Structures are given as C-alpha cells and as structure tokens.
Amino acid sequence: MENDGSAIALEAHELTKIYRMGAVEVHALRGVDVEFSEGELIVLLGPSGSGKSTLLNILGGLDTPTGGTVTFRGQLLRMDSERALNLYRRDHVGFVFQFYNLIPSLTARENVSLVTEIARNPMSPDEALSIVGLGDRIDHFPAQLSGGEQQRVAIARAIAKRPDLLLCDEPTGALDSKTGVLVLEAILKINRELGTTTALITHNAVIAEIANRVLYFADGRIVETRQNAVQRAPGELAW
Template sequence: MEREASAIALQGRALTKVYRMGTVEVRALRGVDVDLHEGELVVLLGPSGSGKSTLLNILGGLDAPTSGSVLFRGSELSMDSERALNLYRRNHVGFVFQFYNLIPSLTARENVALVTEIARHPMPPAEALSMVGLGDRMDHFPAQLSGGEQQRVAIARAIAKRPDLLLCDEPTGALDSKTGILVLDAILKINRSLGTTTALITHNAVIAEIANRVLYFGDGRIVETRLNAVQRRPAELQW
C-alpha cells in the first residue's frame, strides 16, 4: 500500500548538539524541530557552521544528539545502541557526501556491489548505475571517470540498497556547474522514480529551486521554511 504524500518519514524533536573542546562549548544545534515527509526533496540551505551537516548526521544515525530525539516512521531511534544505529543506517539510509569515497582498485560496478552484498533487497549494480546515466561506464575504474561520474557512482552506491532516505551533504560542492547539473539530475530522478525521501545540503541558494521545501539555517537553528510552488529542473538553474 502506498503511503500518503503527507506522511512523515523522519522527525527530529528538540535536537541539540554541543561539542566540548577543553573549557569551550560549541553549540552546533539549538533545539531544532524538523519533519521530512515521505517522498519529498528538501534542501537545507545556510552558511558553513550553521548546523546543517550536524543535523543531517544525527538524522542519518552517524552522530547522536546531546539532547532530543529522532523518530523514523514513528519509532524512536535508540541513540545509545550502536547495533540499532547500524541496522538503521544499513537498512534505511543512503549517504552521498562531497567527496566520493570510492575504492580506486574497484570498478564502478564493484564499488556499488559492496553495498548490495549487505543489503536486504538490493537492486543489481548495473541497474543502479544505469539510473544515474552510467550504463556504459560500469567497468571503468574511478581514475578513468570524471569527478561528476565518480559522484554519480557514489549516488548509485547509495541508492542500490533501495534506501527509504537519501541524505546528501554538498554533493555538488567539488564540481563545476555543468557537472553539478548532471549530479542534481541523478538525485532528482531517484527522488521521483523511487519515491526516496531526500535531504540535500548546500550553501548555493540557486540549488534550492529544485526542492519541494527549503529549510534555512542560521546559528544552529532553522530560521525559515519555504515551500516551492514550482520545482525547477537542474538544467534551468542559473549558476
């Protein structure tokens, strides 16, 4: 049965994160409430140090909040259990980072297969690579691929386990605008064709135009939320 479009996939409630360095406290998050709805594409926009990556890492189970809670489809994540977080990340979350983290000695297909070997219901690596436009580059090594192609391999690796959530931290940050458009096209295609709930961090305000919803960050808080009446295609963006 399909979920309603308005159903909430992921919730964060009263999330705080305090880093302590000696006697100094850095408050990265200051009581953030956030909802990610099933199948939507959300852009987290704001300057460096505003709390975007900290929030995404907590929502993805890579980090624990100092206080607050995270609920996935209504069930609270056990932040004290590394086993529970491992299962959550393995079964439900795909990550894409600014840097590709591909294994140089493996082909594109083999890099993706590393994830499918431990997933519950994976798609074939070739299918995942075809979805991101790399059907003819599957047997190339990372050194034989451009930066944009390597990032699309990383996206294919993230979505090959059919995650419920795709969390992207500055996926175009190391790319030029032309290459970035291809990467955003791949992310948008995954969001629309698989219905994957997607959150994407950027400091580039133009990229926010592809989202259903934009969360603006400042000083560890969400300071504004905006709904986009029209989602632009990446090719329409003026970088």
C-alpha cells in the same frame, strides 16, 4: 511544523548538539524541530557552521544528539545503541558526500557491489548505475571517470540498497555547474522514480529551487522554512 498531509518519514524534536573542546562549548544545534514527509525533496541552506551537516548526520544515525529525539516512521531511534544505529543506517539510509570515497582499485560496478552484498533487498549494481546514467561505464575505474561520473557512482552506491532516506551533503560542492546539474538530475530522478525521501545540503541558494521545501539555517537553528510553489529542473539552473 507545516505538513501537506503526507505520511511523515522522519521527524526530530528539540535536537541539540554541543561539542566540548576543553573548557569551550560549541553549540552546533540549538533545539531543532523538523519533519520530512515521505517522498519529499528538502534542501538545507545556510552558511558553513550553521548546523546543516550536524543535523543530517544525526538524522542519518552517523552522530548522536546531546538532547532531543529522532523518530523514523513512528519508531523512536535508540541513540544509545550502536547496534540499533548500525541497522538503521544499513537498512534505511543512503549517504552521498562532497567527496566520492570510491575505492580506486575497484570498477564502478565493484564499488556499488560493496553495498549490494550486505543489503537486505538490493537492486543490482548494473541497475543502480543505469539509473544515474552510467550504464556504459560500469567497468571503468574511478581514475577513468570524471568528477561528476565519480559522484554519480557514489549516488548509485547509496541507492543500490533501496534506502528510504537519501541524505546528500554538498554533493555538487566539488563540481562545476554543468557537471553539478547532471548530479542533481540523478538525485531528482531517484527522488521521483523511487519515491526516496531526500535531503540535500548546499550553501548555493540557486540549488534550493529544485526542492519541494527549503530549510534555512543560521547559528544552529532553522530560521525560515519555504515551500517552493514550483520545482525547477536542474537544467534550468545556472551558478
């Protein structure tokens, strides 16, 4: 596993995941080894069903592997303890999904404050919304916001607890390219300004150009790893 000498934030060894449906076994992960360096921005690229989301869910403590280990900052994650996984998710991991999962009856500020009220050392909801460029939309309800604005509220909610890891599963999947660029700019800003180790799933190869490193998935395995010589700005992308 290549590493540029930076400290390792997260590593997985020999991860397997088998889903059993009756007599049928689906091998979602087939012995995956991966390392994420502190502050790195990684894009996971590959077709649907190749194992990207399964890997991200296990790395984030949302799912458990059939076999293998996950280590966060030198500490082995206890996959057999729901309490340990809950604390890991609460204290260290922010998630952003394709669909925003905002509560319609709450304003942007109130949606973000759901997280800040239970976090150990949160930033204020106003600060989190300002970082993603929505400082003037804090009192708006989701129905008053565009899709891209709603996704940026979801990002603000994820980063308000100052997570060490930001895991994004198709965050631009429901957006047009112009709106998607604004969302990617918010993710990149958080990665650079807060030093948040960030992993982003996409099936859109163009988006991979914003990453430090790209992991290509096929059939439950990482089949290729590429280091980008240059990170392109989201505004330079077109898809």
